[in-house]
Amino acid sequence: MPECAACGVGSNRAVLVDADGETLCTSCADGYCDRCGTETEHTTIAGDFLCERCQRARRDQEMSRDAGQGALGDFV
Ligand SMILES: [Zn+2]
Ligand SMILES: [Zn+2]
Structure with a gap:
């Protein structure tokens, strides 16, 4: 392991x-966000550094892309 x-x-x-x-x-x-370069400990599931803000932005992007397929719904 x-x-x-x-x-x-x-x-x-x-x-x-x-x-x-x-x-x-x-x-x-020492991790730096792949998107904005901010130092961050946050990573994606794949292990890429991505700060919280960019993870949220990316999730929003993916959700709007998926919206056409009407899959997941909104948990707000
Ligand atoms: Zn360690
Ligand atoms: Zn970022």
Whole structure:
């Protein structure tokens, strides 16, 4: 099982990312949002750094794209 090279947390306990060839958890890695460049610990399920604001923006984007298919409904 992969684990963080710095603190040893396993992939079952944290999101691990590849940082300069090292496997690190998102708490140990210095992450920068893929979209806006803000330093962030937040990642997508896929392990890409994405700050909260951009995750929300992306979710909104996906929801408006899915709206045509009438799938998920609105949880507001
Ligand atoms: Zn760690
Ligand atoms: Zn961002």
